[in-house]
Amino acid sequence: MSGKPTPLSGFPELLPAERVVEQRVIDDLRRIFELHGFTGIETRVVEPMDRLAKGGEIDKEIYVLRRAMSDDAGSDSGLGLHFDLTVPFARYVLENSGKLEFPFRRHQIQPAWRGERPQIGRYRQFTQADVDIVGRGELAFHHDVEVMRVMVDALSALQLPPVSFQFNNRKLIQGFYRGLGIADVTAAIRVIDKLDKLPPDVVAEQLVESAGATAGQAERCLALASIRVGDTSFVDRVRDLGVEDELLETGLAELAAVIEGCAAVATDTVSVEANLRIARGLDYYTGTVVEIFMSGYEHLKSVGGGGRYDALADDGKNVYPGVGVSFGVSRTIVPLIADGVLSGSRAVPSAVLVALTDEESRPASDAVATALRARGIPCEVAASPQKFGKQIRTAERRGIPFVWFPGNGDDGGHEVKDIRSGDQVAADPATWNPPDQDLRPQVRFHTPQETTK
C-alpha cells in the first residue's frame, strides 16, 4: 500500500507516549473497580438492529454492518455497532441470567461507536468505562450509594483536573412537582432540563405554557432547581419551599444518603454536590441521577453520568433493576492529552537500553537483557553497534532513562549510566534495579496553567 494516509475525523488515535496515558487510566479504573468486587466483562461489539434502534434520536447515528460482497450482494447483516455499553450489558444479563449471581456487579471498559458529526469531545469511536449493579426482581437502594462511591473512588485514583459529581433524584423532582400540583410532571422535567441553555424567565414561561404550571408554581420549580450544595443541607432548603409529598420525602432521603456516602470518599480533586436541576434526559432513570463535570472542561459538557433504572432489562419473566454510572475515557483524556495536561514520560516500555559493542557480542547484550527481564525490568538491546554516544542519543530520543554497557567476560565490568544525570556506575545484571518511578513509563500531570506557560 502506498501514500501517506490522513487521520479520519472523529476517530482519535494516540501516539505511543500518549497511549501510555490511556492505558494507565484504564488500568487504574479496572484496579479500583475490582477492589470493589466488580467483575470485568466484555461484550461483542455488535447487537441486532432491533435491539439497538428504539425510535430515538440516537438511531440515525448507529453504524450498520453489511458484508462487502455477500451472496445477497450488499444486503445488511441486521447487525449494528453498539453506541453505549448499557444496551449490550442489558442483553448480556438477559442472555445469561441463569448463569449469573444477583446482585451482579460488573465493570466494562470498551469502545462504542456513534456516527455523529465530529465535534470537540465527541468522537465516532470512543472508550467508555461503566460500572453497574443489577438485581433480579429487586435491587435495594443502598446499591445506589455503593456504585456511586465506586466511581468517586475510581476517579480519585486518576490524575485529572478537579472533577465534580452532581447528583439529583428523579423521585425528589417528581414528588415535588406532584406535591406542588403541576399538571404535566414529565413536561416540567423536560422544560427544567433546558436551564443550562435558556434564561430562568423563559423557562418559567415554558413551565406555564407546556407543563400547565401557574406562575407561582413555576417560581417554586425554579427555586428548587437553583439549589446546589455540597452537603445534605438541601433537605431543609427543599422543605422550606413548603411542598409535601411522600415521593418527595423518599427522594430527599435517597439523595441525602448518596451525598453522605459519596462525600465520605471525596478527595481534593473529586467533589460531590446535590444539584437539583440535574435531570438527565433519558426517560428510563427512576431515582438517583448523576452527571460528572471536569473543571476547566465545562465545554465538554459532562464527562460521565448515570443513575438508577428500575427496568434495565425485562425478559417477560423477571424485571432487572439496575444502577450504574459511566465515565467517558476518550471524551476526558483525548482533550487532556491534546492540551498537554496529561502526557506519558516515554514512548517505550524500556527502562534500559542495553548497548552493543559490536555485532559479534550481541549474545552478551542479549544475556544482560534476559537477566534484567527475569527480574521484571523492561529493556531493549540496541539495534546496531553504533558509537556509544549515538546509542545514548537513541535512548534519549526514546526517553529511556538508563543505558547499560555490558562487561567483557567473567570479571564482570558491567556499567550502567543514568543518561539524565550522566552518573555511570558498576552494576550486576542479576541484582541492579532502577528506581521504582523509572521502571515503567509514568503519567505526568501538568495543571492547565503550566501548559500555557
Next chain:
Amino acid sequence: MSGKPTPLSGFPELLPAERVVEQRVIDDLRRIFELHGFTGIETRVVEPMDRLAKGGEIDKEIYVLRRAMSDDAGSDSGLGLHFDLTVPFARYVLENSGKLEFPFRRHQIQPAWRGERPQIGRYRQFTQADVDIVGRGELAFHHDVEVMRVMVDALSALQLPPVSFQFNNRKLIQGFYRGLGIADVTAAIRVIDKLDKLPPDVVAEQLVESAGATAGQAERCLALASIRVGDTSFVDRVRDLGVEDELLETGLAELAAVIEGCAAVATDTVSVEANLRIARGLDYYTGTVVEIFMSGYEHLKSVGGGGRYDALADDGKNVYPGVGVSFGVSRTIVPLIADGVLSGSRAVPSAVLVALTDEESRPASDAVATALRARGIPCEVAASPQKFGKQIRTAERRGIPFVWFPGNGDDGGHEVKDIRSGDQVAADPATWNPPDQDLRPQVRFHTPQETTK
C-alpha cells in the same frame, strides 16, 4: 427491551469466570511484550475500504459500515472493520512515520472482524495479539530472531497445552527451487503448500504439471518438504540434497539463527522446530515464516503465525520492512475454555465477602471493606443481612474464599472464616491478608485427560 436473546453465531462471549481466563492471558502477553520493550498501541477499528480491500479472497469477508439513517439514506461510509492488525499497523506507521522512532517495536492486542461462515476456531469477532518490529528503509535480520523469541517467551508465560513454533524461510525455499532449476518457483511454493491436504504423489504430479518440474526435481522438492527437526541439523540435510544457490545459503543461515535463538528460550510447553514445508500462503512474506500449532488442537490449524515482509508499508518516499508474529487469543482460548482445559477460579474479583449483621450496621461492614481495599484486597459487602449461613452460601456460589464477620465496637472482635476449610480466626482489618493465591481469581489448567474424566 423484552424477551430472552439468543447468542449470535461467530461472536463468542464469555461468562465472568471465563473472562478471568481471557483477561489473564491478555495481561500476561502484554507484560512479556513490554518486558521486551514493545510499545502497546491501539488503532481505531475502521479503515477506509480502499486500504482494506486488495482484490484477495478476504475482501468479501470485510464488514462495511453505513450509518443507519444518514442524509444520503443508507449509503456506505467508505469504512470497513479491520480484519487483522497488520493493515491498521502499516497505516499507523505511514501516518505517524515522522513521530515514531525506528526500529519501532509495537504490540497490539485488539479484536478484528471477518464476516466468514462460523466454524470451529473461526469467529466473526476475534482478539489477536501481534508483535512487530518495523524499520524505515532497512531492518537488520537479527530482529527476526528477536521478535520470534518474544512470542516464544510470551506463550511460555501462559498455561496452554504444548505449543510448537514451526519455522521456515522463504529464501531457503526459493533458493532451493531456483538452484534446482524449477521453472515456476511461485507455482511450486503454492503446490507444496497443499501437502497437508493432498498425498505426496499427487503433489509431485502437480509440481510437474503446474510448476514445470521434472519428476526428479519434484522428488527433491518433496524431500526438502519432509525435513522437520528441532535443531539446526536441517542445514546438513538440505545440503545433502545437493542443490547449490546463494539465496538458499542465506535462507539456511537465517533459519538456523532463528531456530538457535528461539530454542534457547523454549520450555517444556513451547517447542521450536524447523519445518521445511511451511510456506504461508500470503505473498508478502520474504524471509522467515512461522506457524504456531497447539497439541491436541491441530483441527484449529495454526493458532498463530507470521514472518518477515520486506515491504510492510511504502509511502513513496520510504519503504518500511517489518517482521512480526500474531497469536490468535480467541482462536486459542475460546475452545480451551469450552473444553474445560482453562477455567477461572471464581466469577468475582472479591477475595472476601464482608458479612452484614443487620442493615443498621452496614457502615461497620463498609468500614471493614474500605480498610481491606486500602491494602489492595478486593472485597464486597453482603447485599442483605440474611442469616450468616445464607451469607456464607452466597460466598460459596460466587467462589469467594473468605467471609468476614465484623466485630461489635472498639474491642475488635472481628473474625474471618476460610469457607473451604471452615477455619475461623480473629482478624484485624488493618493487618489481615489472604494467602497470595487467593487474592485474585486464578486461571486453572486441566490437561485434556483430566477434563474427560
